Amino acid sequence: MIGALGLAVTIAGAGSALIGTYAAIGAGHSRWSAEAPVRAAWCAFVSLAAANIIMVVALVARDFSIAYVAQVGSRETQLLFTVASLWGALEGSILFWAGLLAGVAVMLAQRTGDPDDRARVPGALAVLLALTAFFALIVVGPGNPWRPLSPVPLDGPGPNPLLQDHPLMAFHPPLLYLGFVGLAVPFALTVDALVRGRLDDAWLRLARRWTLGPWTLLTLGLVAGAWWSYAVLGWGGYWGWDPVENVALLPWLTATAFLHSAMVGRRGGLLLTWNVALVTASFALTLFATLVTRSGVLDSVHAFTRSAIGPLFVGLLGAVLVGMVGLLVLRLPEASGQGRLGARGQAFLVNNLLLAAVAATVLVGTVFPLLVEAVASTRVSVGAPYFERVVGPLAAGLLVLVGIGPSLPWGRWSPTARRALVPGAVVAAALAGALVVLRLDAGAVAGAAVGTFALAQSIWFIGRRLLRGEPGLARPGLRISGVSTRAIGGLVSHVGFAVLALAVVASATGKRETVVPLTVGGSAEALGRTVSFIGREERPGPNRTVIAARLRIGGGAGTVELTPALNVFRTSTQAIATPAIVPGVVDDLYVTLLDLDTATGVATVRVGAHPFVSWIWPAGALIALGGLLALAARPLARRSGIVASSKDATRPVVASESALDVVGR
Amino acid sequence: MMGLTRRVGGSDAALLLATAVVAVSVALAALTSPDADLESRARAIEAQLRCPTCQGLSIADSPATSAAQMRALVREQLAAGASDDEVRAFFVARYGRWILLAPPLGGPDLALWLAPVVIVAAGVTLVVHRARSRERTQPLRRWAALPVGPGSRLSTVLIGGAMALALAVPIAAAVGPRLIGAEISGGAVPRTAPSIEDLEAFVRAEPRDVAALVALGDALLAADRAGEAADRYKAALELDPNNVPALLSVGAILLAADRPDAAGPVFDRVLALSPDQPDALLYRAVARLRLEGEVTEDVRGDVARFLAVTSPDDPRRAMAQGLLEDSAASLAPSASSGPGSPQP
Known part of the structure; x- marks a missing residue:
């Protein structure tokens, strides 16, 4: 009954989205009222939100007559994870995705007030609602979660045990999904701009603004995922270069590149083709991420065709790429800029080159095993050793740029710019010298030097801005609101990135671990601490048995009692280790129970010291905070005369500073 | 010189100096890195091998049992004197290319x-x-026509180029040999068996590492310190009663000490675990021959099985056939030749 209702509401959502698409295309040609597609978007959103709520109700009520509930639900799962299983498997996640897409369509329509920007809404809505319809139709057709089951099973297997171990798992996926779905908005605006030949500054400003939000959510989602991996999986790391992680990182990389390159474009109508490519790539990579993680292609290429959803996604991805290349070819003559890049522009260009290289390398490394399997029928692995070696140098280049870029003038290179590099360079040199004395290895010294340079420079730039105010608007005193927050936002993100890089270098090169076997009452030395095994605990949980070892760890900073545990789930044979972590400013103490032998009573415990890992999470939050600060700033066009006229439809506008640059020559 | 000082202002000099300090530091760190000891070599290899039962984790990180077994294998082989490349090749032969988390530089995945x-x-x-x-x-605009001074583009290019070069050379020097040495030729780490002192330190640090105990026993045996070796093997067997290399070595020591009565049951245990273990077959035949004083059906059976499972060019085949001719009753296995050293 509830299943039929859910299906009906989903069909209503798909129908509204289709009608909305048609109306939006009509409104673009002024045949329909501009309000019609907005109303259709509202209808689609309300229907699909209702469908999602109905699914949550069915999950919580444990209505196993519905196929999806029987697939992911279980009577023993806690409420939080029951709700979270809405997006825990393929069909549910597509239903969720469709609802979010309709949601961002409504948001775009509601939040666009400027009459000039308003003209872009119907075109963008056409794209967003078409995508909503695509996702909703998958849920109605090949990926129908509402199928009735008969006979009705008494209980289900529950979600993957790994996914019901930590509250972070309830936040990490929706943050990523929100980011993914949000990146459809700049893409939709770009399609509209290309189709109507309005690839101008106003487009770039809007697209950048609508990228900031999703980018911030993606940042938080990635950090939450890393944190979950560290706190739950018990392997002591936070980023495994697993394909699932890589494909989620890819759109973040291209979106980051776009946030930078859009600033160049706005100052001279340059790099328009490149900006279109980045927006398209970011969106296409969100589709790719969903395709890769949900189609089973990761287990084997041959698992790919088991469901019709995989090929449908490939079709959509192909259509997006072919369509965008076609549109670009048609519009290219109009889209070429004439201005000069200037010093800062050149720095942005190098930044984009590096970010694009990181993204391309990660993409190649991720699909390489699939290609080899498809072509040669043998399996190869591409994992952390490859990515670390390749991404490391590129990231070092990015850090150097973080330290240099913001000090460069938009016009010509100047000696002032070089003078601004001195503080960071001196700090970095001092640290590098100190680390050599401490006999660290070359990678750690190089990483620490570039990271410190970036960090010191970013803090110096922020301080200078706060004290002196904006260059050109020279009014001394603290200025945090209004004009300043945009630039400060970027610099705050840079500080976060530098701290993150330093923490990653430290934890990657300074990790210490040792494994000790312990009998009850016995103790052993590990990493300069005394580890004593006090006793064994067994706690039956709702759907698992938790076996824990009570340990007392002394030495260093006082004595702590820890209980690392092993979770044995009734529905799964694999035991999951829950590590006990004592976060520290310098070192995290990370204790994992590897084995607790019932026959001999021997506990095998891994004790690790992970330097600076607890800095990673605040650093990630700082990167996201930068995004929020930039979002909080007032839109650029309304505060200055830099953008001359956005009504000049097809010609990109040359900004005043580039004009100065020309005069200066 | 005058021109140079005019071109390079105070801040530029500070920048160049700072860059030089960083460059020299990185180069120094690369040159003074301590020689790879057994532990760091083992860790480096473990980080490159995939845990077969996990999702993309290396055996260094994985808490799984299969990863622990593979770690023990890595250490056992390194302790026996295998080079890093040989250890990797061993796992590739067992599991295929898939087991390496990064394909080798020179291979088909270039x-x-x-x-x-x-x-x-x-x-x-x-x-x-x-x-x-x-x-x-x-x-x-031609370079020659550029004005030369602190603000010119030429001096930016010059200073930037000098800084980039200063940074690139030591980094290349630090990373280059490691890449080429470890990945292409495998010659960076000389192939030497670890010393007894190394192994003893290793065992002190990890007293429950069975592979290390066995390796230390092998090293002591090779140095003709059979008594101490036997103690290590016994310690290893207390931790892992079914460790075949330790059992074989203990049996061989007993044989060498002319205790065929005690050696026989040890080889029986090996063959119960692994019925076609050639060393155990050969030595049990020797033990029985010495105990009985004549070629019995049991001896014949062991020798026949030995001949069936070894390859035709195995040097010990002649010795095995000699046993049957009864003239070899005096044969005693030299402890350093067979057992303990893993069969390739």
Whole structure:
């Protein structure tokens, strides 16, 4: 009954989205009222939100007559994870995705007030609602979660045990999904701009603004995922270069590149083709991420065709790429800029080159095993050793740029710019010298030097801005609101990135671990601490048995009692280790129970010291905070005369500073 | 010289100096890195091997039992004197290329390693090409015509180039040999068996590492310190009663000490665990021969099985056939030749 209702509401959502698409295309040609597609978007959103709520109700009520509930639900799962299983498997996640897409369509329509920007809404809505319809139709057709089951099973297997171990798992996926779905908005605006030949500054400003939000959510989602991996999986790391992680990182990389390159474009109508490519790539990579993680292609290429959803996604991805290349070819003559890049522009260009290289390398490394399997029928692995070696140098280049870029003038290179590099360079040199004395290895010294340079420079730039105010608007005193927050936002993100890089270098090169076997009452030395095994605990949980070892760890900073545990789930044979972590400013103490032998009573415990890992999470939050600060700033066009006229439809506008640059020559 | 000082202002000098300090530091760190000891070599290899039952984790990180077994194998082989490449090759032979988390540089997957280089090169070419074509539409400026002074573009290029070079050379020196040495030739780490002192330190640090105990026993045996070796093997067997290399060595020591009565049951246990273990077959035959004083059906059976499971060019086949001719009753296995050293 509830299943039929859910299906009906989903069909209503798909129908509204289709009608909305048609109306939006009509409104673009002024045949329909501009309000019609907005109303259709509202209808689609309300229907699909209702469908999602109905699914949550069915999950919580444990209505196993519905196929999806029987697939992911279980009577023993806690409420939080029951709700979270809405997006825990393929069909549910597509239903969720469709609802979010309709949601961002409504948001775009509601939040666009400027009459000039308003003209872009119907075109963008056409794209967003078409995508909503695509996702909703998958849920109605090949990926129908509402199928009735008969006979009705008494209980289900529950979600993957790994996914019901930590509250972070309830936040990490929706943050990523929100980011993914949000990146459809700049893409939709770009399609509209290309189709109507309005690839101008106003487009770039809007697209950048609508990228900031999703980018911030993606940042938080990635950090939450890393944190979950560290706190739950018990392997002591936070980023495994697993394909699932890589494909989620890819759109973040291209979106980051776009946030930078859009600033160049706005100052001279340059790099328009490149900006279109980045927006398209970011969106296409969100589709790719969903395709890769949900189609089973990761287990084997041959698992790919088991469901019709995989090929449908490939079709959509192909259509997006072919369509965008076609549109670009048609519009290219109009889209070429004439201005000069200037010093800062050149720095942005190098930044984009590096970010694009990181993204391309990660993409190649991720699909390489699939290609080899498809072509040669043998399996190869591409994992952390490859990515670390390749991404490391590129990231070092990015850090150097973080330290240099913001000090460069938009016009010509100047000696002032070089003078601004001195503080960071001196700090970095001092640290590098100190680390050599401490006999660290070359990678750690190089990483620490570039990271410190970036960090010191970013803090110096922020301080200078706060004290002196904006260059050109020279009014001394603290200025945090209004004009300043945009630039400060970027610099705050840079500080976060530098701290993150330093923490990653430290934890990657300074990790210490040792494994000790312990009998009850016995103790052993590990990493300069005394580890004593006090006793064994067994706690039956709702759907698992938790076996824990009570340990007392002394030495260093006082004595702590820890209980690392092993979770044995009734529905799964694999035991999951829950590590006990004592976060520290310098070192995290990370204790994992590897084995607790019932026959001999021997506990095998891994004790690790992970330097600076607890800095990673605040650093990630700082990167996201930068995004929020930039979002909080007032839109650029309304505060200055830099953008001359956005009504000049097809010609990109040359900004005043580039004009100065020309005069200066 | 005067021109140079005029070109380089105070802040530029500070920048150059700071860059030089960083460059020298990185170079120093690369040159003074301590020689790879057994532990760090083992960790480096473990980070490159995939845990077969996990999702993309290395055996260094994985808490799984299979990963622990593979770690023990890595240490056992390194302790027996295998080079890093040989250890990797051992696992590739067992599991296929898939077991390496990064394909080797010189292998069939070279394209993967070239990809980032090609991507960056293509990007740079594109950018330079675009910049050139834009220059052509504007009046061309020659380098020679540039004014020389602290603010000129030339001095920026000069200083930037000097800084980039200063940074690139030591980094290349630090990373280059490691890449080439470890990945292509495998010659960076000389192939020497670890010393007894190394192994003793290792065992003190990890007293429950069975593989290390066995390796230390092997080393002591090779140094004709059979009594101490036997103690290590016994310690290993207390931890892992079914450790075949330790059992074989203990049996061989007993044989060498003329205790065929005690050696026989040890080889029986090996053969119960692994019925076709050639060393155990051969030594049990020797033990029985010495105990009985004549060639019995049991001895014949063991020798026949030994001949069936060894390859035709195994040097010990002649010795095995000699046993049957009864003239070899005096044969005693030399402890350093067979047991303990793993069969390739």
